[in-house]
Amino acid sequence: MKDEDSRYEAVRSRDARFDGEFFFAVETTGVYCRPSCPAVTPKRHNVRFFPTAAAAQGSGFRACRRCRPDAVPGSAAWDVRADVAGRAMRLIGDGIVDREGVAGLAARLGYSARQVQRQLTAELGAGPVALARAQRAHTARVLLQTTGLPITQVAFAAGFASVRQFNDTIRAVYARTPTELRADAPRAGRPAGRTAAPSAGIPLRLAHRGPYHATTVFDLLAEEAVPGVEEVTGPPGDRLYRRTLRLPHGSAVAAVAERAPASGRGGATHPGGWLDARLHLTDLRDLTTAVQRLRRLFDLDADPYAVDARLGADPRLAPLVAARPGLRSPGAADPGELAVRALAGPGRAAELVRRYGKTLDAPSGGLTHLFPEPAVLAGAEPGGALGALTTALADGALRMDAGADRDEAYRALRDLPGLDARTAAVIRTRALADPDVAPPGAELPDTWRPWRSYALRHLRAAGEPDPR
Missing domain, CATH: 3.40.10.10 (DNA Methylphosphotriester Repair Domain)
Structure with a gap:
């Protein structure tokens, strides 16, 4: 377009x-x-x-x-693209500019601040400060319209440096004062009172583009769930996925529903719209980061029309695409955690949580721990492949944050002792959200590019073995 x-x-x-x-x-x-x-x-x-x-x-x-x-959902281009603009947009979405400024963004990308400003302005019509400002405005609107927090707290929770900056931005973006914007909230979404947020959490609509085959995503999450960190409850079609999150300023418990909100009933495929979610945050400044990490986990910014059109033209995949329109390739809420889990396996991952995970101040249902940080694991178990991986993550030799260079990260993974090519491919697919990964040694049709990760997800959902 x-x-x-x-x-x-x-x-x-x-x-x-x-x-x-x-x-x-x-x-x-x-x-x-x-x-x-x-x-x-x-x-x-x-x-x-x-x-x-x-x-x-x-x-x-x-x-x-x-x-x-x-x-709206984020542009699918920023998930797919591996260039500077794509990496920058993922980092800005994760809140890097708010936490580290433009200099921190540029350092992570390996460019000067001036180069990043010039490139983003030329391609996106706005520099990193303006892009972060737009994101802060959206976060503020969500907080104003779904919580009872005082407006001053909303301003700082959304990432604004001052109440004046907050007021000026809201007026410029929405042509409303913060008080008027709060009054514009749909009646069903209005907070009951000023103290509603801490106890009730923040209700969210995680928008997605086109059809969303929720069943396959929730099946995978249920299969992989690590006790204490994740749980999936409820019958198929009406399940609730809950997990703990470690965030820059604190922690969170996130819940995402499988049920299609448009129909009010469970179903395999959402026709379009959103996933209902709720976040309980220990620090509201983490709202934007938490939302973006859930979006990556659930692959909500994908373009299912482009994926289904390409893969649906292949005779082998056509019936699978027709059976599961809008199938997604889930990512990771925490790339480092996903890498450790991919290497360790589910049983070992659960043991690591029990031994080294940080205990929540108060359990939330079956959720009791945060997944242990790489530095903790590297200090506790420095030997073997797991020690090599966690040490590389802890000291920065292996970067897998939202703006990581996929090729560089993959090379660093392959250089780690004891980490085989198949595990590295899984990490690249999930932790680095690469849409075009093939199993090692497999010869996949070029017509499946650039969506080979999705093609493999279709084969696995249908019970077919990976190509070799």
Whole structure:
């Protein structure tokens, strides 16, 4: 959708497939929207297109109140792309600019701050500060409309440096004061009182693009669940996945529902919309980071239309794609944890949690621990393949954060003693969220590129062995 005439046709047809892939703004109203906005289609000569919400905001447009363009799924490009822009967008989503500034972002990418600013502005229409600002505004809206926190606490929890900066940003982005924005919340989502957030958690809608085959994702999570850190409860079609999260400022307990919210009933495939979730955070500054890590775990920013179109054209995969539209390739909420689990296996991982995991201040159902940090494991069990892996993670020789270079990380994995090629491929697929990984030694059709990870997920969901 690179040419503007094609984008305008998507706007005219209110095509939700492109929500998050681009935004359009209307010069006569000063509002920017997602492509599927239900409002009357503006005339072509009044429309401008932007690659990001931050670019639209930087040009003086405010968010539409009807379609809430800040709540769309993320662009699938940032999950797929391995270049600087893709890595930068994943890091910004993880909150790096808020925590470490532009200098910290640039250092992680291996470029100067000026180079990062220039490249992101040229490609995305906004630099890292503007992109982080747009993200803070969205976080603030969620907190204002789903919790009873005092507005001052919302400002700092969302990552703003001052209440004045917070007020100015909310007015610029939403054309509302924070108090007015809170009053605009749907009645069902309004907080019951000022103390609602700590006890009830923060309800969230984790948006996804197109169909979402929830059954396969929840089946995998149930199969892999490590006791104390994760649990899956309820019958198939109506399951609840819960897990603990270690975050930059504290910890969290996250819950995500399998049930399709649009129908109110369980089902294999969500036709489009969102997953219902709830977060209990010890520090509200971690909200954005926690949301992004859940999005990566559940592969919510994927483009199922592109994946299904490519794989569905293959005779072997066509019936599998038809049986499971919108199948996802789950990632990881914590890449380092996933790497340790892939190497150790489920039984050993559970033992590591019991022996070295940090105990929660108060158990939450079956959740009792945080998964042990690499530095703790490296100090407790320094020998063998596990010791080599955790030491590399702890000292930074192996980087697998949201902005890691996949090729560099994979080479570092392969250099570790005792870590075989198949385990490294699993880690690359899950921890590094690479959509195009083949099993070692397997010759897969080129027509499956760049979605070989999804092709393998289809084969496994159908009970077929991996190609060799």
